[in-house]
Each structure stands twice: as C-alpha cells, then as structure tokens.
Amino acid sequence: MSDSSPDDGFVTFDRVQKSYDGETLVVKDLNLSIGRGEFMTMLGPSGSGKTTCLMMLAGFETATSGEITLGGNPINSVPPHKRGIGMVFQNYALFPHMTVGENLSFPLEVRGMGKSEREQKVKRALDMVQMGNFAGRRPAQLSGGQQQRIALARALVFEPDLVLMDEPLGALDKNLRERMQYEIKHIHESLGVTVVYVTHDQTEALTMSDNVAVFDDGRIQQLAPPAVLYEKPDNAFVAAFIGENNTLRGKVDAIDGSTCSVRLDNGSVVKALRVNVEGTGVQSTLSLRPERVVLGEGAAERPNSFEAEVLELIYLGDHIRVRMNVCGDDEFIVKVPNNADGRDMKVGQKAPVGWSIEDCRALDPS
Amino acid sequence: MSMPAYYTTKDKIWHYTFRVICFAIFFFLLAPILIMIPLSFNAQPFFTFTREMLTLNPDGFSLRWYQDFLESASWRRSIQNSFLIGIAATIISATLGTLAALGLSRSEMPAKGLIMGILISPMIVPLIISAAGMFFFFSSINLAQTYLGVILAHAALGTPFVVITVTATLVGFDHSLTRAAANLGASPTRTFFKITMPLILPGIISGALFAFITSFDEIVVVLFVAGVEQRTIPREMWSGIREDISPTILAVATILVLISVALLTVVELLRRRGERLRGMSPG
Numbered sequence: 001m002s003d004s005s006p007d008d009g010f011v012t013f014d015r016v017q018k019s020y021d022g023e024t025l026v027v028k029d030l031n032l033s034i035g036r037g038e039f040m041t042m043l044g045p046s047g048s049g050k051t052t053c054l055m056m057l058a059g060f061e062t063a064t065s066g067e068i069t070l071g072g073n074p075i076n077s078v079p080p081h082k083r084g085i086g087m088v089f090q091n092y093a094l095f096p097h098m099t100v101g102e103n104l105s106f107p108l109e110v111r112g113m114g115k116s117e118r119e120q121k122v123k124r125a126l127d128m129v130q131m132g133n134f135a136g137r138r139p140a141q142l143s144g145g146q147q148q149r150i151a152l153a154r155a156l157v158f159e160p161d162l163v164l165m166d167e168p169l170g171a172l173d174k175n176l177r178e179r180m181q182y183e184i185k186h187i188h189e190s191l192g193v194t195v196v197y198v199t200h201d202q203t204e205a206l207t208m209s210d211n212v213a214v215f216d217d218g219r220i221q222q223l224a225p226p227a228v229l230y231e232k233p234d235n236a237f238v239a240a241f242i243g244e245n246n247t248l249r250g251k252v253d254a255i256d257g258s259t260c261s262v263r264l265d266n267g268s269v270v271k272a273l274r275v276n277v278e279g280t281g282v283q284s285t286l287s288l289r290p291e292r293v294v295l296g297e298g299a300a301e302r303p304n305s306f307e308a309e310v311l312e313l314i315y316l317g318d319h320i321r322v323r324m325n326v327c328g329d330d331e332f333i334v335k336v337p338n339n340a341d342g343r344d345m346k347v348g349q350k351a352p353v354g355w356s357i358e359d360c361r362a363l364d365p366s
Numbered sequence: 367m368s369m370p371a372y373y374t375t376k377d378k379i380w381h382y383t384f385r386v387i388c389f390a391i392f393f394f395l396l397a398p399i400l401i402m403i404p405l406s407f408n409a410q411p412f413f414t415f416t417r418e419m420l421t422l423n424p425d426g427f428s429l430r431w432y433q434d435f436l437e438s439a440s441w442r443r444s445i446q447n448s449f450l451i452g453i454a455a456t457i458i459s460a461t462l463g464t465l466a467a468l469g470l471s472r473s474e475m476p477a478k479g480l481i482m483g484i485l486i487s488p489m490i491v492p493l494i495i496s497a498a499g500m501f502f503f504f505s506s507i508n509l510a511q512t513y514l515g516v517i518l519a520h521a522a523l524g525t526p527f528v529v530i531t532v533t534a535t536l537v538g539f540d541h542s543l544t545r546a547a548a549n550l551g552a553s554p555t556r557t558f559f560k561i562t563m564p565l566i567l568p569g570i571i572s573g574a575l576f577a578f579i580t581s582f583d584e585i586v587v588v589l590f591v592a593g594v595e596q597r598t599i600p601r602e603m604w605s606g607i608r609e610d611i612s613p614t615i616l617a618v619a620t621i622l623v624l625i626s627v628a629l630l631t632v633v634e635l636l637r638r639r640g641e642r643l644r645g646m647s648p649g
Contacts (some may be wrong), residue, residue: 060545080548081557093546098565107550160552239556 008361009069010036011057011162012193016066018052018202026052028218030066034211039188043205044215045241054164054198054214059083072164086155086193090170094139100126100150102136107158115161125157126150128187145176152184156191159244165197169204180239200243206230214238223337230289235276236366239287246293246332248286252277254360260362262286266328271303273364283365289334292359295322295351296341302354308332310349320345326353377637394445399623406431413613423515431617441614444602451513451598452581455520459577463528464570468562470529471536482533486526493586496523501590511593517585524577528570568636575629584635 011034015315019029025282027049031223034040041051055061056068059080067074081098104122114120126132129149139147148168155163165184182296185208188195199205205212206226214220214221214229214237222234250264260274262284270286277284297366299305311330312323319335320342324330334353409428410416418426435441472479500519501510509515543565547557554604563570572582578632585600592601599618606615 058549079553080545081553083532083549084551085549087546087549089542089546091540091542093540093542095543095546095561106547106552154550173424330515357374 008035009033011073011196012064012067012069013053014067014069016031016053016056016068017065018049018056018061018311019064020340025064026218027056027063030220032216032220032223034194034214037192038192039185039195039197039208039210040206041199042215043199043241045200049218050186050213050215051166052196053329054166054196057196058085058087058164067317072287079170084158086158086160086162087363088151088155088163088165088168089146090166090168091170092151094147094150094154098138098241099135099165100137100139100142101130103139103150104135104154104157106193107154109150111158114145121157121284125153125177128156129153129183143177144171145180148172148180152187156187156193160193162194162196165195167199168197168200169201177204184208204297208240216241232275233287233363235362237286239285239361239363242331244286244290246326246329248327248329248332249290250284250286252282252284260284260360261356264327268306268327270327270360272360273358275361276363281298285364285366287361287363288355290321290335292355293334295334295336295356299354303357304360305352305354308351308353310345310347310351311347313347325352400472402616402619403623406620408613408616411612413611415615423626431613432621434612434614435617435621438614440597440616441599441602444597444599448582448598448600450598451516451520452578454513454517454572455524455576457579458517458521459528462573463525463577464532464566465531465571466525467536467569468558470533471539481528482529486527488523489526493523494544496520496591497587500587504591511589511596513596516588516592516596518600520584521577523584523587524574524580527580528573529564529578531568531573532569533568533577539565568639572633572636575579575633579626579629582625 011032013030013032016027016030017025019025024325032053042053044050052061054308056063057070059075063076064140068076070085070087071085072305075110089332095106095150101122104125105118108118108121122135123132126135128154131146131149134142134146134150134354139150142150148171151168155165157199167181168184172180178205181204184195190210197205197208206229211223211225212229213223216237222229222238224232224234230239230243233242236247237246248264248270250262250270253261253263253269255261255274255277258274259271262270262272262275264270272284272286294302297309306326308324309322310327314321314323315338318339319337322334322345323330324332332353336345369378373381383609394489403416404419405413407415407427408419409426409430416426420426420510422460455485463485466481469475471477471483475481497501497519500515500522503508504515539562544557545560547561550555553559582598583600588596588598588601592598597605603615603618606612606618
C-alpha cells in the first residue's frame with residue numbers, strides 16, 4: 001500500500017497461493033520481493049509453479065489467496081490490459097495479420113498516441129533489436145530469431161517499467177540462444193527496466209540474472225545471486241539443479257560449530273560445512289562441485305582426502321571429466337584441465353582425491 | 367489415364383466400371399440442373415425442347431422469360447423480399463453464431479456439448495417440424511406473417527452454419543494472441559475487433575454465405591410463417607408451378623443456380639485464404 005520503499009519491493013508476492021482445481025496447490029505460500037531495475041529469474045523444472053507465478057503477475061491467472069503488488073499498489077483485481085506490463089511470450093504471439101511495424105505500433109495506438117510519435121518509437125525499438133529494416137515484413141516472413149527480436153521490441157516499445165519473459169529463447173538453436181542472452185542482458189542494463197524471466201535452463205539463469213529464484217514443488221527453494229546459488233546452495237535440490245554436483249550420503253556423526261563430520265555409508269568420515277543439518281544422528285547429503293576436487297598431487301594435504309579409482313575418462317576439449325569411485329560412490333566426477341597430468345590418466349588407475357571443508361556442504365537428506 | 371502394368375483383367379474391368387459409376391453419379395446430380403439452363407431460353411411456353419432449339423435455329427431462342435421475370439410485379443417483390451430477408455437473417459446469424467462459437471471455444475465454458483447440440487439442432491431437426499413449431503409459436507406472439515417473423519425464423523436456421531465454421535476456424539486460433547493484445551493494453555472489445563475478428567473473418571464469412579443461401583432457397587418455413595406480403599423467390603416459384611405453368615421459373619432457376627455457384631466460389635476462395643493465414647501464425 002505504501003510507496004515508502006519502492007526500490008526494494010517494486011514487485012512483491014505476499015503469501016501467494018494458487019490452485020487450479022481447489023485441492024492441490026501449484027504455488028504454495030510464495031513470498032518474493034523484486035527491486036526496481038532488477039533482473040529476476042524464476043528457475044525450476046516444469047511443473048514447479050514458476051510459469052504460474054508469471055501468469056499471475058501478468059494477470060492471466062488469479063491468485064487463490066495472498067496479494068501481489070506492483071509499485072506499491074495491489075494488482076490482484078486489476079485486469080491484464082490495465083497493468084501496463086510488457087511481456088515476451090514463449091511462442092512470441094506476434095499478430096500474423098499485421099506487419100512488424102503494425103505489431104509494434106499496436107500498444108501505442110491503444111494508448112492513443114499520435115502517428116508521428118508512434119513511428120518514432122517503433123523505429124527506435126526496432127533499431128534497438130537491430131531489426132530497423134524489417135518494419136514492412138509480416139511475422140511469417142521472419143526466422144525464429146528475428147521473430148524473437150520483434151517480440152522483445154514489442155514488449156519494450158511502450159516503455160513499461162516491468163517486462164515479463166516466459167522462456168523466450170526456448171525455441172532457438174544453441175548459438176542464437178547464447179547471443180540473445182547477451183543482447184537481452186545488455187538491453188536490460190541500458191534501459192534499466194525491471195525484468196522477470198522464467199526459464200528451466202540454468203545456464204540462461206546464471207548468465208543473465210541479478211537474482212535467481214529456484215522453484216520446486218510450488219515453493220522458492222533458494223533466492224540468491226547466481227554466484228551464491230552456485231557456490232552456496234541452501235539445500236540438496238538447489239545443489240543438484242544448478243551446475244554439476246557430486247553427492248555423498250551419510251549420517252551426521254558430530255557437529256562442531258560451523259562444521260560437522262558425516263559418516264558415509266561405507267564408513268568413511270567426511271568433514272563438511274554445516275549448512276542445512278538439524279543435529280547429530282540425522283541423514284545428510286554432501287554437495288561438492290567437481291572443479292573443487294583436487295586429484296593427485298596436493299590431494300593428501302586437504303582436510304578430506306581419500307583413495308579413489310578412475311572408472312571412465314570423458315574428453316571435452318578444454319578439460320577432461322574423470323568419473324571415479326570415491327568412498328563407495330561410482331558417480332563421483334572430477335574435472336581435470338587438459339594438460340600433461342590430465343592426458344596421462346588411465347582407466348583403473350588409483351589416485352588420491354581431496355577437498356576443503358568449506359567446499360563440501362552438508363545439506364538436507366533430499 | 368494409363369493403368370499400372372501389373373493390373374489383371376479383373377482390375378481392368380473394375381477400373382472402367384469405377385469410372386462409369388462416377389460418371390453416372392455426376393450425370394444424375396447435374397443433368398436436371400443443367401437441362402434447365404437451355405430450356406429457360408425457349409421461345410415457346412413449353413417445358414420441352416422445340417424443333418428450332420434442337421436445330422440451333424436462333425428463332426427458337428429468346429430472353430422473354432427473363433424479361434417476364436424482371437417485369438412482373440410479383441416476381442420483383444419476391445426478389446426484394448428474398449434479399450431483404452436473406453441479408454437481415456444472415457447478419458443476425460453471423461453475429462449470434464460468432465459470439466456463440468467464441469463462448470464455446472473458451473476452456474471454462476460449462477456444458478459445451480449440450481449447448482452446441484441445441485445451437486445446431488435446426489440443422490438436424492426435420493425442417494417441417496421446425497416450421498410447424500415456429501408457425502404456432504409465432505402465431506401466438508403475433509410474429510406470423512410479418513417480415514420480422516420470417517427473418518428470425520431464417521436466422522435460427524442459418525446460425526448453426528456460422529457456429530460450425532467459426533468453431534472450426536477457432537480450433538487453429540492461437541489464444542496467446544488475445545493474451546498478448548491484453549498485455550499490450552487492449553481492452554477485450556478492442557482485442558476482438560483488432561485481433562480475433564480479422565483472423566477468424568474467413569470462418570465468419572463462409573458461415574454467413576451458407577446462412578444466406580439457406581435463407582435464399584428456403585421454402586418450407588416460408589410456407590408456414592410468411593404471408594402474401596413476404597413471398598420470397600422460392601415461394602413465388604412454388605406458386606408459379608402450381609398455378610400457371612410458365613418457363614419463367616426456368617429463368618428464375620437459372621439465375622439462382624448462377625448465384626449459388628458464385629457464392630460457393632467465394633466460400634472456397636475464403637477457405638483457401640483462411641488456410642494461408644493460419645499457416646502464417648507462428649507456433
């Protein structure tokens with residue numbers, strides 16, 4: 001209701017719940033605050049509730065309970081066409097019977113803008129996405145990437161404060177997708193517009209966002225900047241969903257301040273950072289990034305050090321992925337740079353592996 | 367027309383038999399219609415070919431029945447009536463049918479099947495039953511033997527065609543387009559006229575043409591509901607055959623055939639345009 005701190009809470013979800021059938025909740029108790037000018041990504045597997053949240057923000061779905069505010073004002077009862085939010089749809093949703101220029105002009109016409117002003121804004125928006133010469137074309141005459149740019153330009157042409165993007169790059173090939181990620185990021189930076197972006201692609205989320213909300217099972221599992229999300233996952237779901245991750249399972253033996261000892265199923269004891277562990281005696285999942293594991297020389301000096309066996313070598317150009325058996329886990333991955341040491345590895349070879357306490361996070365059992 | 371080399375004698379016999387059957391079907395369908403066209407140019411008041419016509423003597427042909435049709439006051443009034451009733455009924459059918467199809471295409475619409483069944487029932491219920499029902503109903507509310515009565519009756523008969531063609535067009539309609547329009551700030555009304563209607567227009571027009579043709583050559587309901595004032599072309603032809611047999615009705619029939627062919631051509635062209643537009647929509 002108040003405009004006291006619009007920068008922290010430009011968009012807020014307050015205890016929002018959504019159920020389609022009146023029985024199961026697709027979104028469970030969502031609390032989220034998005035600052036003005038922020039690039040917020042909602043990341044999660046399909047069915048996690050992220051798209052439903054976006055649709056509630058756009059006004060195409062109504063919240064079963066809770067309140068959504070925009071710029072300090074509740075918008076639950078504002079119809080979609082009065083919200084003034086830009087949106088890029090998954091299938092672009094360009095009007096097929098209109099030219100590119102007419103598509104972009106549409107939101108300006110609706111707002112009763114004069115012809116010369118409209119033409120000027122349409123041209124500026126098309127130039128921004130490097131499609132200045134395409135105003136007279138029809139959407140069907142454009143490639144997927146070009147249609148994507150037009151959809152982006154149309155969502156921005158009426159200068160909304162908030163733009164929603166629903167997996168906009170999903171239909172593009174890999175190279176184009178990467179290029180568009182940078183373009184969208186740069187447009188966001190230069191316009192200062194607030195973006196809420198929905199995707200199931202973690203690379204996309206890490207590349208573009210200021211903050212990422214990881215959704216699963218209708219809840220936000222963790223809300224953090226990309227680096228924190230990757231380096232310091234709060235729970236086993238986030239650790240597994242973001243980036244590559246080694247997991248070791250065991251029971252918490254002892255807790256010592258911020259660290260703890262976990263006894264694995266094969267009897268080895270691992271010292272780990274206590275992140276999400278209730279107490280001694282409970283099950284825990286240990287999360288460890290492959291690039292933080294030291295293999296061979298130097299491994300023995302680490303607080304955690306074990307003898308491991310090479311099971312498989314996967315050549316990936318700049319590095320080699322080594323699948324090893326560590327503490328009874330056959331799926332343990334270590335990344336080794338493609339240099340003399342890496343090339344000399346052989347399947348069946350035994351080597352020590354080691355890692356620091358702070359790189360190994362003791363999380364919930366999952 | 368060449369047959370594959372592996373055809374056996376039996377295959378060959380069937381090959382020709384099939385062609386003969388097809389030809390016979392087309393002959394029985396088209397011959398009665400096509401035969402009227404030369405007969406309508408008969409110089410004599412007969413329904414048969416005269417010796418002059420068969421020898422292609424120009425004296426055997428004349429446009430007198432066309433002249434008769436256009437000069438007779440009762441025929442002229444029937445033309446006016448047919449177009450007035452047809453166009454008014456078509457406008458009502460197209461409007462109501464389109465709105466009904468839009469409503470029925472929404473996912474939250476309850477009892478879709480039942481409502482659809484009721485809306486298209488005029489197509490399925492025998493016409494004589496509809497006509498008799500309308501006669502009693504309209505008589506009791508003073509609509510019998512009025513223009514409004516005939517127009518409403520024909521609108522009810524034409525609406526199912528519009529509902530069906532527009533529903534079919536909406537199947538390929540991308541509903542994220544209406545969401546996009548709303549998101550860009552367009553009210554539901556504006557969204558309908560600027561986005562939805564242009565895209566489903568081929569469906570509306572072809573449905574409207576079917577509705578118009580239905581009204582234009584409808585006789586049963588007209589016999590029951592219309593008075594002398596509201597006689598349409600088919601009603602006038604019916605009297606023409608019963609009261610004074612004159613080849614004028616052949617001239618009328620020829621003109622009606624031409625109008626029907628023209629309208630069906632428009633329907634086909636629109637259908638193709640619709641397919642092209644739908645192919646254009648992304649995703």
